Amino acid sequence: MARTTIHDIAKELNTTAATVSRALNDHPSISTATKEAVRQAALRLNYQQNRTASSLRLGRTFVLGVIIPSAEISFFGSAVHGIEMVAKTQGYTVLLFQSNETQEDEARGVQTLLQSNVDGIIASIAKETTSLDHFLEIKRRNVPLILFDRATDELGVPTVVIDDYKGAYMATEHLIQQGYRRIAHISGPQHIKIFHERLRGYVDALKAYNFKIDGDLIIYGKVSIVTGRACAQQLLAMPNRPDAIFAVEDFTALGALQAIKESPWNKPGQIGVVGFANEAFSAYITPSLTTIDQQTALMGQEAANLFMDMKQEEHDPALPPRKIVLDPVLVIRQSSIRRATRGKLTKEENHLAPDHASHLP
Amino acid sequence: MARTTIHDIAKELNTTAATVSRALNDHPSISTATKEAVRQAALRLNYQQNRTASSLRLGRTFVLGVIIPSAEISFFGSAVHGIEMVAKTQGYTVLLFQSNETQEDEARGVQTLLQSNVDGIIASIAKETTSLDHFLEIKRRNVPLILFDRATDELGVPTVVIDDYKGAYMATEHLIQQGYRRIAHISGPQHIKIFHERLRGYVDALKAYNFKIDGDLIIYGKVSIVTGRACAQQLLAMPNRPDAIFAVEDFTALGALQAIKESPWNKPGQIGVVGFANEAFSAYITPSLTTIDQQTALMGQEAANLFMDMKQEEHDPALPPRKIVLDPVLVIRQSSIRRATRGKLTKEENHLAPDHASHLP
DNA sequence: ATGAAAGCGCTAACAG
DNA sequence: CTGTTAGCGCTTTCAT
Numbered sequence: 001m002a003r004t005t006i007h008d009i010a011k012e013l014n015t016t017a018a019t020v021s022r023a024l025n026d027h028p029s030i031s032t033a034t035k036e037a038v039r040q041a042a043l044r045l046n047y048q049q050n051r052t053a054s055s056l057r058l059g060r061t062f063v064l065g066v067i068i069p070s071a072e073i074s075f076f077g078s079a080v081h082g083i084e085m086v087a088k089t090q091g092y093t094v095l096l097f098q099s100n101e102t103q104e105d106e107a108r109g110v111q112t113l114l115q116s117n118v119d120g121i122i123a124s125i126a127k128e129t130t131s132l133d134h135f136l137e138i139k140r141r142n143v144p145l146i147l148f149d150r151a152t153d154e155l156g157v158p159t160v161v162i163d164d165y166k167g168a169y170m171a172t173e174h175l176i177q178q179g180y181r182r183i184a185h186i187s188g189p190q191h192i193k194i195f196h197e198r199l200r201g202y203v204d205a206l207k208a209y210n211f212k213i214d215g216d217l218i219i220y221g222k223v224s225i226v227t228g229r230a231c232a233q234q235l236l237a238m239p240n241r242p243d244a245i246f247a248v249e250d251f252t253a254l255g256a257l258q259a260i261k262e263s264p265w266n267k268p269g270q271i272g273v274v275g276f277a278n279e280a281f282s283a284y285i286t287p288s289l290t291t292i293d294q295q296t297a298l299m300g301q302e303a304a305n306l307f308m309d310m311k312q313e314e315h316d317p318a319l320p321p322r323k324i325v326l327d328p329v330l331v332i333r334q335s336s337i338r339r340a341t342r343g344k345l346t347k348e349e350n351h352l353a354p355d356h357a358s359h360l361p
Numbered sequence: 362m363a364r365t366t367i368h369d370i371a372k373e374l375n376t377t378a379a380t381v382s383r384a385l386n387d388h389p390s391i392s393t394a395t396k397e398a399v400r401q402a403a404l405r406l407n408y409q410q411n412r413t414a415s416s417l418r419l420g421r422t423f424v425l426g427v428i429i430p431s432a433e434i435s436f437f438g439s440a441v442h443g444i445e446m447v448a449k450t451q452g453y454t455v456l457l458f459q460s461n462e463t464q465e466d467e468a469r470g471v472q473t474l475l476q477s478n479v480d481g482i483i484a485s486i487a488k489e490t491t492s493l494d495h496f497l498e499i500k501r502r503n504v505p506l507i508l509f510d511r512a513t514d515e516l517g518v519p520t521v522v523i524d525d526y527k528g529a530y531m532a533t534e535h536l537i538q539q540g541y542r543r544i545a546h547i548s549g550p551q552h553i554k555i556f557h558e559r560l561r562g563y564v565d566a567l568k569a570y571n572f573k574i575d576g577d578l579i580i581y582g583k584v585s586i587v588t589g590r591a592c593a594q595q596l597l598a599m600p601n602r603p604d605a606i607f608a609v610e611d612f613t614a615l616g617a618l619q620a621i622k623e624s625p626w627n628k629p630g631q632i633g634v635v636g637f638a639n640e641a642f643s644a645y646i647t648p649s650l651t652t653i654d655q656q657t658a659l660m661g662q663e664a665a666n667l668f669m670d671m672k673q674e675e676h677d678p679a680l681p682p683r684k685i686v687l688d689p690v691l692v693i694r695q696s697s698i699r700r701a702t703r704g705k706l707t708k709e710e711n712h713l714a715p716d717h718a719s720h721l722p
Numbered sequence: 723a724t725g726a727a728a729g730c731g732c733t734a735a736c737a738g
Numbered sequence: 739c740t741g742t743t744a745g746c747g748c749t750t751t752c753a754t
Contacts, residue, residue, distance in 0.1 A: 053747035077432040286647030414731030
């Protein structure tokens, strides 16, 4: 009934627990004969190591704590998948926590993970989090902390993010090259860095192609289907309506697409839309959504790798923490394809564009 | 630098570790005064319980292991969410494992969870799993095991599933009541129980409305977008083509919708489609997908509740294990709405239907 | 190459 | 009400 321990094996072989332990851990100073005998007995008695006991003794658990806002966002699902892939190869287990986008749950998650003696924590910050105290506690306890995607430099910990600026630039440039001339942007709260960066990318892409920046074409939503739809409706009601929308992320883009479909300008290729995130649904909707892929699984892998590195080298605390920036990938689908394309446009050719833009259909 | 222990607190207060331990655990035979003093000191010294040590001593970890095929399927994401909700209220933590739909990873997951001394395991069986030996090991170790959704009765453990038969019946009945007369079914591998049950529900609904069962209208796919599309193409190529398709789950339905859109019968309401699962994307595609909701979060909650129950009452092993069957919910969206509806049909009125069915547009 | 013994931090008899 | 003591299962000096 009771689970077999190394003592049971020792008794079986007329030896001691110490020898059994060493044998199982492949200690060099144990004869191959005994090692084999121990392994046999372990198998026969169906021995399974008690990790709790081992952890207590070793002071490490081989558990990696992960805190994500929500497992229902496929983005985080695949990031976790990436983390697990790396963790597995190094003998680590992943303990998952969902913050439900609240600071309260996030702080509780940190506490539980610390109590569980996880060897490290990989986290993506909740939307509603304003204070970073709970994360500081992790640092103070000398537990490795890595942030991914929703990261901040304030904590001075390693991070892995994608280049949001570049992704937004690529998205906007793609719309320009498709021939769209009045490109709007539905952004999100500017205190969240990734949204601010995406706005910058949008602006700079327009500038690079000599478009005038029109403040009316930039509106701020709360990053959801509903606000995406509302913002798009507002844009479409303008006298000088845009002919394309770059949305700050896919759910917002989805709402915008819905608004467009319900509008008079609902013919394919009439109003281009690009999102950001490559959420699972984006390939399935109609029209399928052009978007920026964030390399989520890779992001998870890199985060896990950063952790493994931290375990290795005692990183000099004076040095700045490592920061991995992944390249975004433009995924072109139907929503941004212009039917009658004007041909590719180079930056130099577009001196006239801003003027034309105002009397588009 | 080193983490504070109860001994540190004891020294601080000139008492012993035992007293501190009792105070922190709110033991009745400790004076309120000392309890307060201990709490103060704990706070001041920033004490955090070492769960590893506690677990070793208590023989329990307050960790609940969860094995799911993939976190990227939103269904499992929200089931885990449901589990966490309940776990949290009882002081449990969730350790998550993904089997990636393979038996190998599933078995490794079981082993790791057992080594981690989880207090119980909640699992949903991988598609590719054929042998149940690894699950038997859990039982043999007297660790509570609960299966959800992808469950089996063979193991004699508590399960929580939805009524697949009923869900399929509801889906088919809905199509009948919309006025569709030749309703096809794209099924999945019949050795997986849920798929078999859904086929039964489809057949019985047709029978109940006096439809003839046409074997040509039942085809078997591998449950994916690609096979859904292929199966639908095959159905649409038949001389006696169906006017509606009930797909075994949402991804298959999605493929079928794609095939329909590319076919000559792509006008809204021409060919009805119903899926199964209420995957996140089903609300966003065009047409939005009518489907059967599986109450995923509730399923997770019930599974967690079953675990809590098992911890409580020593369930008599002679008694059959508890089995919770949730009611499916029909979610009506665009894909199944018939434009020119023939009015509702009752079972009694349909004596002629089978004959009519053969010369539908 | 193996054994003896101590201890990781916590909790629970038992004793007072 | 509090202190003493022992031990959960494992690993690791230190001996031999």
